[in-house]
Amino acid sequence: MNDSQLLRYSRQILLPQIDVSGQQQLLNSKVLIIGVGGLGSPVSMYLATSGIGHLVLVDFDQVDLSNLQRQILYDTTQIGQEKIVAAKHKLQLLNPEIQITAINQQFDKKFADDLFNQVDVVVDCSDNFATRFALNATCVRLGVPLISGAALRWEGQVSVFLLNQANSPCYNCLYNDCEQETETCNEVGILAPLVGIIGSIQALEVIKVLLNMGQSLAGKLLRFDAYNNKWHQASLKQDPTCPVCNNTKSV
Amino acid sequence: MTITVKFFASLREQVGKTETQIEFSDSLTVNKIWQQVTANKVLPKHILVAVNQEYASQDTTVKEGDEVAFFPPVTGG
Numbered sequence: 001m002n003d004s005q006l007l008r009y010s011r012q013i014l015l016p017q018i019d020v021s022g023q024q025q026l027l028n029s030k031v032l033i034i035g036v037g038g039l040g041s042p043v044s045m046y047l048a049t050s051g052i053g054h055l056v057l058v059d060f061d062q063v064d065l066s067n068l069q070r071q072i073l074y075d076t077t078q079i080g081q082e083k084i085v086a087a088k089h090k091l092q093l094l095n096p097e098i099q100i101t102a103i104n105q106q107f108d109k110k111f112a113d114d115l116f117n118q119v120d121v122v123v124d125c126s127d128n129f130a131t132r133f134a135l136n137a138t139c140v141r142l143g144v145p146l147i148s149g150a151a152l153r154w155e156g157q158v159s160v161f162l163l164n165q166a167n168s169p170c171y172n173c174l175y176n177d178c179e180q181e182t183e184t185c186n187e188v189g190i191l192a193p194l195v196g197i198i199g200s201i202q203a204l205e206v207i208k209v210l211l212n213m214g215q216s217l218a219g220k221l222l223r224f225d226a227y228n229n230k231w232h233q234a235s236l237k238q239d240p241t242c243p244v245c246n247n248t249k250s251v
Numbered sequence: 252m253t254i255t256v257k258f259f260a261s262l263r264e265q266v267g268k269t270e271t272q273i274e275f276s277d278s279l280t281v282n283k284i285w286q287q288v289t290a291n292k293v294l295p296k297h298i299l300v301a302v303n304q305e306y307a308s309q310d311t312t313v314k315e316g317d318e319v320a321f322f323p324p325v326t327g328g
């Protein structure tokens with residue numbers, strides 16, 4: 001690390017658990033973020049400023065006026081731009097020293113495995129069940145840790161699936177066989193600070209998983225009911241009948 | 252036997268309850284509890300259930316003193 005980097009990251013290097021070696025580890029890390037919308041905004045911004053050395057962003061949308069209420073990565077001058085282009089521009093302004101790869105594509109089952117083999121952690125910031133199930137299946141198959149977050153209306157949830165470890169539950173254990181589509185933010189609404197809170201917890205969990213420290217949300221699901229100010233955390237075990245994560249782990 | 256049933260977030264409005272106690276004599280599954288408190292509605296697959304702070308399935312059997320919590324699905328981002 002050079003002097004400017006030591007200064008840029010000085011406030012987190014001060015934390016004895018992180019120190020220079022932890023910061024160096026973050027700089028050497030590569031994180032894949034699926035979706036740069038309401039959750040992807042705080043996730044990518046905090047991971048960029050924290051000095052995660054290489055961020056890979058995947059999205060296929062354009063910036064819309066209705067996004068700006070909560071997708072704080074974008075501003076009014078960027079309406080109509082490809083999100084991935086606008087996001088990369090903003091993140092490089094926040095931290096020019098990190099590498100950002102922007103992929104303008106929708107994540108689906110046909111998405112290349114190569115990318116997953118090169119990253120340390122995947123962050124699910126997508127907005128629908130289909131993408132979440134496809135992403136989970138890929139992470140299970142390739143054994144990549146998945147930090148999953150979701151928010152809608154006044155409620156949100158976060159979980160960590162350490163799919164690089166044996167007997168980890170997966171996203172499919174949680175919503176077994178759930179193929180029906182549920183509501184989206186466009187239909188039922190979403191409160192802006194809520195995605196900020198949920199996305200910030202995701203970013204925090206990414207850092208802890210990368211540095212392998214503290215108590216992560218692995219094996220737990222944290223739920224937040226913002227309207228009633230209720231937090232709820234419950235433990236989550238691997239479902240022995242889960243068709244996605246069961247066979248792959250015992251082989 | 253008495254158990255406590257809790258509804259989280261938007262399920263409170265949907266079910267019209269925040270928390271309720273139910274009394275029963277036979278052993279009850281999570282599924283049966285949902286039916287009992289919602290006037291025999293089918294428990295949707297995407298609603299998560301925790302029994303005593305541990306995620307459970309629809310056929311988990313509950314016992315005296317248990318706390319059963321239902322959570323609506325959240326997929327937005």
Ligand SMILES: [Zn+2]
Pocket residue numbers: 169170171172173174238239242243244245246
């Ligand atoms: Zn599973």
